[in-house]
Amino acid sequence: GAVVSQHPSWVICKSGTSVKIECRSLDFQATTMFWYRQFPKQSLMLMATSNEGSKATYEQGVEKDKFLINHASLTLSTLTVTSAHPEDSSFYICSARDNRGADTQYFGPGTRLTVL
């Protein structure tokens, strides 16, 4: 089946530093990947749509200069949280759409970010 990995699975950083999260589709190609954020006991909120070879599309209210997205290949998208602050602490989850056509999104295991 379709597998999506994320790295790291958890990270603790100091306020003001930047953190990069990787999302990889392991056994399929994904032109489109999505980045979500989930706060405790809340639903998933779409942050941005990551498109291979082009700029990401950000949802309203999401700062593109703070959450940098790079989708350099058909199997890898990265999210960099720049100058992280404690309010950025959250569970970040990526998903990937299989290029073979189904609308199904396959989710990564998530990255728990804690900013001290």
Next chain:
Amino acid sequence: GQQVMQIPQYQHVQEGEDFTTYCNSSTTLSNIQWYKQRPGGHPVFLIQLVKSGEVKKQKRLTFQFGEAKKNSSLHITATQTTDVGTYFCAALKAAGNKLTFGGGTRVLVKP
């Protein structure tokens, strides 16, 4: 923007009993998907409904898509402790490629 409402927010169920969670949208949907997220885990795809009035079953889970393609339901029979988790519906708006998640129904099972 599109909103997807899901009720109830919490469901405490006695083991062995049935329950239903509902998902409603104000706009017509291209399809609707259901996910389950265990505590501490990530969403796992359960099923996708595409056709108006469609009903699909997975063992003790029955999924239904409304005739107007604006609502959906998930019914679980004979609840087991393994059913614990949060069930999300996610709507794919017609002509769109983004999923909008409902607020989820958090299910707790009393043994």
